[in-house]
Amino acid sequence: MSTFSRFTPLACSLPAIVPFVGPEAIERQRGLPIRARIGANESGFGPSPRVVSALAAASQDIWKYSDPENFGIRTALAAHHGLKPEQFAIGEGIDALLGLIVRLVIEPGLPVVTSLGGYPTFNFHVNGFGGRLVTVPYVNDREDLEGLLAAVKREDAPLAYLANPDNPMGSWHTAEDVIAFARALPDTCLLILDEAYGETAPAGVIPPADALIDLPNVLRMRTFSKAYGLAGARVGYAIGTPGTISAFDKIRNHFGMARSSVVGALAALEDKNYLTEVVAKIADARARIAAIAENNGLKPLPSATNFVAVDCGRDATFARAVVDGLMQHGVFIRMPGVAPLNRCIRISAGLPADLDLLEQALPQVLKGLR
Amino acid sequence: MSTFSRFTPLACSLPAIVPFVGPEAIERQRGLPIRARIGANESGFGPSPRVVSALAAASQDIWKYSDPENFGIRTALAAHHGLKPEQFAIGEGIDALLGLIVRLVIEPGLPVVTSLGGYPTFNFHVNGFGGRLVTVPYVNDREDLEGLLAAVKREDAPLAYLANPDNPMGSWHTAEDVIAFARALPDTCLLILDEAYGETAPAGVIPPADALIDLPNVLRMRTFSKAYGLAGARVGYAIGTPGTISAFDKIRNHFGMARSSVVGALAALEDKNYLTEVVAKIADARARIAAIAENNGLKPLPSATNFVAVDCGRDATFARAVVDGLMQHGVFIRMPGVAPLNRCIRISAGLPADLDLLEQALPQVLKGLR
Structure with a gap:
């Protein structure tokens, strides 16, 4: 590849990367749209x-x-x-x-x-x-x-x-x-x-x-x-x-x-009222994510954010398989990158329809992995 | 002023500045809105x-x-x-x-x-x-x-x-x-x-x-x-x-x-058609700016851009006075910062109404300076 020859030594030492793979890249790779976008801690409740x-x-x-x-x-x-x-x-x-x-x-x-x-x-x-x-x-x-x-x-x-x-x-x-x-x-x-x-x-x-x-x-x-x-x-x-x-x-x-x-x-x-409403919806979504996790034998961690980390109880390979398995159902989530955190998956608060998809897909994914 | 004590030597050596004063800052300073925003080489013709x-x-x-x-x-x-x-x-x-x-x-x-x-x-x-x-x-x-x-x-x-x-x-x-x-x-x-x-x-x-x-x-x-x-x-x-x-x-x-x-x-x-239309309007506006300049005894320079540099024929102090004088009429323009370019003022292509204001204000400003 033909590249300028005189970047700084520091620049030359750095990898050319995209630190987070975006959901759009996953969609392009799969050729299928994401159905539940609950992986990047965005707010599916949308703006005011x-x-x-x-x-x-x-x-x-x-x-x-x-x-x-x-x-x-x-x-x-x-x-x-x-x-x-x-x-x-x-x-x-x-x-x-x-x-x-x-x-x-x-x-x-x-x-x-x-x-x-x-x-x-x-x-x-x-x-x-x-x-x-x-x-x-x-x-x-x-x-x-x-x-x-x-x-x-x-x-x-x-x-x-x-x-x-x-x-x-x-x-x-x-x-x-x-x-x-x-x-x-x-x-x-x-x-x-x-x-x-x-x-x-x-x-x-x-x-x-x-x-x-x-x-x-x-x-x-x-x-x-x-x-x-x-x-x-x-x-x-x-x-x-x-x-x-x-x-x-x-x-x-x-x-x-x-x-x-x-x-x-x-x-x-x-629009302070809207923010208050959304924060309440996020709390509801967190509770529902926790319930879905527990119903599937996984352990939700307490959360003060707009997502829930869920301990899958095994290693990173298993958590990665859950993430990839959910993606096969069109459910986009992410996971931590480093042990021991990467025994978990991370699910963002989303609309009820998003969490319905999660609720349907998760038991199927886990069944396939056990 | 209470400032973190350990910025890099390079950071410490740099001034904390805003390289271009925005038209909004000028409006706040004057307490009056700008009437013709033709100083930042934006396109008053707007988006498609x-x-x-x-x-x-x-x-x-x-x-x-x-x-x-x-x-x-x-x-x-x-x-x-x-x-x-x-x-x-x-x-x-x-x-x-x-x-x-x-x-x-x-x-x-x-x-x-x-x-x-x-x-x-x-x-x-x-x-x-x-x-x-x-x-x-x-x-x-x-x-x-x-x-x-x-x-x-x-x-x-x-x-x-x-x-x-x-x-x-x-x-x-x-x-x-x-x-x-x-x-x-x-x-x-x-x-x-x-x-x-x-x-x-x-x-x-x-x-x-x-x-x-x-x-x-x-x-x-x-x-x-x-x-x-x-x-x-x-x-x-x-x-x-x-x-x-x-x-x-x-x-x-x-x-x-x-x-x-x-x-x-x-x-x-x-929207290629819109771009073509705007480019034609910019060319018309350049011609009109040039005509306004010539009618006031100033020398417009040829331009391949969406603005016209106008040689005011004297020094930077005079050009600055023209810029400031136009601002008193609500006409926002800018000028080059370095000699010998700063004998000029720089006027962006704008809507006919903007250039009407320029046409009205410029002779008054120049008269006041002579």
Whole structure:
């Protein structure tokens, strides 16, 4: 293959990959449409009707670049969280912001602490900037706060990642414990506190907005991709001190936000009733996924997210066979990538019709495997 | 200001800026809406009606991530250009792709060749990765192909940037000359050939799709932001050899594209008649801008783009006063940032009503300055 000969040594060392195989790729491979799309922790409940109206009203304006300062959405988020606009940075999903943070902090060889089996896209960015991943195993399917803290200190790591609630396990720590963890970190370590699933967490899991806002070494990440039902819009945001937040302006793609995405996010933020309704539906769906799992002899793990990790009780090969078997029935789910988490499968909350398909397919798949 | 203490030395050295002040910021500052938005080379003619319909039809699907492989749009672009899908990479505007290319090629201190006064966002990315900008002055308001080639050889530069047609001057080189330039470059230099204004260029300016496709050290950049009227969607693409294109997969934000943006771009690509109509309207608008300039004693430069650079015949201070004066009338335009280009103002093609406002305001502004 004919390739430019002078990419950086770091670039040459990286694999050319797509970190998550998308459901569309599976559809193309199988030649069949997916019938239940409950694998990517999207929200099949969809966006608020207000979002749909706002998008329609804004579509003629697509010829205009979006405001590079993201003033409107930052102001709305500030009001929503009871903070100031300069405490918010906006990006093309949390994924984009993760890449920017790694770039701001990591030079080749520097250690980055995360959990073994934690969010792969974060690891992708760490590898992409030549960072050295230092991983801490989960304990009882939860990220290990003590272990993470010890690793940061031992390695003098400038960057650490914690998801609360957690993906892929759905587990969580209390706000109190997370606050204590953040405050115990050396101020030379930037903590990425990924709260992508914050809207679906029960009370007492997400620290209050002002609980960590004095710490320049903490960036809290939120998104419209999960409970708000706007994964396709790509709107994520970081919350931090104005000084730390301003660092994004050094390197971000200022004109990177799609105009309609920002419009959609604003409309979603305004429709609090819809969010409340969806969060209730997600809780119902979690309960039903748990019941389906139990009825099939599998063990659902408690979840504070919009998905349920289900312990299949055997090894990764078995879990993979369940994932592949469900796909044969048009049911798209995913599974964790690393032992011991990969004894589980991960099923996203979906519409009743989606879970009907799961309920029908799962016993057949398991029967075929036993 | 309370800021994280351990950003990289490179990050610490960078200013926190917004490279272009957006028209929204100007509106907030003035407390008045802009009446003629003809400063950012957007297309006031707007998107195809088919785009608007497609966006409406797709809005309910905004809960789904967009296909991370961008299969559909790459396939459509391949058909459009008579190439293969693996010769295309998609990004959140050309701006995002420029950042990725710089990251793939540049380590701190490496030289990057571009024109003095060329696209500032490219320079922003070069600075952001610690590259050393080597600039070549324009000659007769055109980028200097011989000078760029000489600078690449002299500096052994791994990266060079050329816009054809050019922004901010609207000038161009023939396809023949661009092809000769690209082929004369050492294969250790990656050429970014930015053809953002390719759709508005006259015949003989844009090399045929297959003219450079054998060169692994050439990436041609195109966008839906200009003639297609989708600046707010953020869809740009790079064309190159499959090997060089695959490098984007090493580092890109795979889930960064907004779903509706991709849907909009696909619909825009299909409506060739609309594009033809808009390109004709842009040509009419260019002619009218030129006439307005001449009627006011200013000198319009020839343009192959969707804007016209107008030589105000004096220095940057005078041109800045014209820009600011027009803004007092609600007419938003911009100007080049570097001498001698900054004797000019830059006016984007717009609707007849926009140019009516320009026609009314310009003589008043000039009268006030003389």
